[in-house]
Amino acid sequence: MKKYDVIVIGGGAGGLTVAAGAASLGAKVALIEKNSELGGDCLHYGCVPSKAFITAAKEVHETFKSAKKFGLKVEGTAPLEHAMNRVKEAISIIQEHDSKERFKQLGIDLFEGKGYLKTTTQVQINKEKTIEGKRIVLATGSRPNIPPIDGLLEAGFLTNETLFEVKKAPKRLLVIGGGPIGLEMAQSFARFGSEVTIMEGNSTIFSKEDEEIVPIVLTELQKEMTFRFNVSIKKVEKKENEKIVTFEQNGKIEELIFDEILLSAGRKPNTDGLGLEEVGVTLKHGYAVVNEYLQTNVPTIYAVGDVNGQFQFTHAAGMEGKVVVRNAVFGIKGKVKYDHVPWVTYTDPEVFHLGLTEREAKETHGDNIRVFKVDVKNVDRFVSDRDAVGLLKVITNEKGTILGAHAVGKNAGDWMQEITFAKAQGHKIGDISNVIHPYPTHGAIIQQAADQYWREKLFNGWVPKVAETYIKWFR
Numbered sequence: 336m337k338k339y340d341v342i343v344i345g346g347g348a349g350g351l352t353v354a355a356g357a358a359s360l361g362a363k364v365a366l367i368e369k370n371s372e373l374g375g376d377c378l379h380y381g382c383v384p385s386k387a388f389i390t391a392a393k394e395v396h397e398t399f400k401s402a403k404k405f406g407l408k409v410e411g412t413a414p415l416e417h418a419m420n421r422v423k424e425a426i427s428i429i430q431e432h433d434s435k436e437r438f439k440q441l442g443i444d445l446f447e448g449k450g451y452l453k454t455t456t457q458v459q460i461n462k463e464k465t466i467e468g469k470r471i472v473l474a475t476g477s478r479p480n481i482p483p484i485d486g487l488l489e490a491g492f493l494t495n496e497t498l499f500e501v502k503k504a505p506k507r508l509l510v511i512g513g514g515p516i517g518l519e520m521a522q523s524f525a526r527f528g529s530e531v532t533i534m535e536g537n538s539t540i541f542s543k544e545d546e547e548i549v550p551i552v553l554t555e556l557q558k559e560m561t562f563r564f565n566v567s568i569k570k571v572e573k574k575e576n577e578k579i580v581t582f583e584q585n586g587k588i589e590e591l592i593f594d595e596i597l598l599s600a601g602r603k604p605n606t607d608g609l610g611l612e613e614v615g616v617t618l619k620h621g622y623a624v625v626n627e628y629l630q631t632n633v634p635t636i637y638a639v640g641d642v643n644g645q646f647q648f649t650h651a652a653g654m655e656g657k658v659v660v661r662n663a664v665f666g667i668k669g670k671v672k673y674d675h676v677p678w679v680t681y682t683d684p685e686v687f688h689l690g691l692t693e694r695e696a697k698e699t700h701g702d703n704i705r706v707f708k709v710d711v712k713n714v715d716r717f718v719s720d721r722d723a724v725g726l727l728k729v730i731t732n733e734k735g736t737i738l739g740a741h742a743v744g745k746n747a748g749d750w751m752q753e754i755t756f757a758k759a760q761g762h763k764i765g766d767i768s769n770v771i772h773p774y775p776t777h778g779a780i781i782q783q784a785a786d787q788y789w790r791e792k793l794f795n796g797w798v799p800k801v802a803e804t805y806i807k808w809f810r
């Protein structure tokens with residue numbers, strides 16, 4: 336039986352980081368992937384195709400908007416096929432980074448097939464070959480959650496795994512679930528001409544976001560699609576090409592007809608059929624439970640990425656992968672820290688999230704917090720670009736240490752990155768005031784928040800008193 340230092344099961348964002356990191360540091364690594372290509376969900380059915388689709392849709396939207404502004408005439412509906420071709424092109428270009436050749440050149444043994452844990456150190460591939468590893472890293476990701484709605488399976492639906500194969504935008508599209516997948520894709524389909532309805536079980540969208548950010552983005556999204564909140568979908572019936580959806584909202588039963596359904600109702604971990612329970616790994620709601628070292632209760636088995644149910648983002652999987660390389664390969668006990676993990680929802684306008692919301696900061700720090708807000712209307716570049724919808728919020732403690740930062744606005748994901756750096760490096764909000772921001776950039780909004788901190792200090796602290804005395808004396 337072939338022996339390895341590390342066996343990685345799953346060749347997505349998390350697994351590839353562990354495999355490449357461990358191999359480049361000299362460990363003997365086996366990587367098992369059930370699909371014919373590496374890259375996982377992010378590359379094939381997630382971040383990459385969705386962002387290519389979003390950009391194509393944004394271009395179509397901007398074309399109509401700009402034409403109207405300039406009194407030009409643009410007619411018709413953009414063909415969805417062009418966008419889907421772009422999606423394929425993006426995948427194939429980025430696929431080269433994750434090519435099998437690249438990983439083989441790092442000395443990694445690649446196995447195509449399904450991994451199954453025979454023991455706490457042995458993995459069987461496709462019930463044929465068995466290999467042994469000192470450490471095993473689970474990086475098997477997640478898949479769409481399919482809620483038990485009567486008739487849904489029979490009526491058929493799209494998920495993130497099938498939506499990028501669609502050739503023509505459905506006329507009436509129902510999106511079940513108003514999380515990031517649903518919202519990003521709903522807006523894109525709307526921009527290709529679909530009449531989109533989002534049905535959400537909760538009373539709002541963006542439930543993890545700061546409460547002042549949510550109404551701003553919701554108001555913008557409502558201009559392009561219809562939202563139904565507090566909905567319980569009872570059944571779906573297919574009649575010829577139509578899907579009849581019966582649902583309850585505010586105690587009232589209603590029926591609506593759609594041409595297609597997109598399911599974006601959360602994720603399920605890929606832990607079934609892996610033999611985890613048999614070797615004693617503890618699961619919670621199907622996710623592999625890990626400690627702060629990303630180790631399961633079985634000391635030889637670690638878990639990174641979506642499968643451990645912590646932060647379901649590519650950059651979080653990558654960060655966790657690096658922690659596991661240290662812990663599983665070198666035995667240096669490094670703890671995983673999520674305090675500085677930001678995320679962005681790529682709706683238009685975008686929503687950026689880092690750290691505590693104002694409500695969470697109040698819960699943990701009481702009244703000893705400061706909140707600095709800048710409306711994008713007060714930032715010249717947003718005004719001159721006519722993109723003056725949005726808000727920045729930075730939440731600090733009394734001393735100016737950044738606890739959280741949140742923003743909604745055009746390309747917020749890009750211009751907010753500076754604050755992630757500041758927070759991660761332990762810089763205080765006031766430090767940003769000394770950073771020169773070229774005029775007129777969108778990023779200058781962060782400097783404006785930092786300037787507020789100093790203004791508050793100057794006008795409320797000991798400085799004005801000293802200054803007053805000094806000026807009197809000086810005269």
Ligand SMILES: Cc1cc2nc3c(=O)[nH]c(=O)nc-3n(C[C@H](O)[C@H](O)[C@H](O)COP(=O)(O)OP(=O)(O)OC[C@H]3O[C@@H](n4cnc5c(N)ncnc54)[C@H](O)[C@@H]3O)c2cc1C
Nearest residue numbers: 345347348349369375376377381450476640641647648649
């Ligand atoms: C539509 C969509 C958009 C998204 N957009 C973003 C975004 O913009 N930014 C962001 O940060 N995140 C985004 N995400 C989330 C991101 O895709 C995931 O968090 C990320 O892919 C998780 O990486 P992973 O390595 O845990 O899992 P994956 O990338 O899913 O990789 C798991 C791999 O394991 C393989 N596998 C599973 N079981 C086995 C087995 N038994 N044996 C062998 N191989 C197996 C799978 O085939 C897969 O290749 C998006 C997700 C979706 C669905």
Ligand SMILES: NC(=O)c1ccc[n+]([C@@H]2O[C@H](COP(=O)([O-])OP(=O)(O)OC[C@H]3O[C@@H](n4cnc5c(N)ncnc54)[C@H](O)[C@@H]3O)[C@@H](O)[C@H]2O)c1
Nearest residue numbers: 482512513514515516517534535536599600601647679680
């Ligand atoms: N931009 C990004 O970084 C990005 C983009 C897409 C996805 N992701 C990642 O993927 C994860 C999964 O995204 P998601 O949108 O599928 O999941 P989600 O869990 O974030 O949201 C699912 C939504 O569906 C609702 N829902 C569930 N069942 C329902 C039902 N039967 N009827 C009506 N509503 C229902 C839930 O209340 C929830 O609001 C995200 O949490 C995120 O970590 C990230």
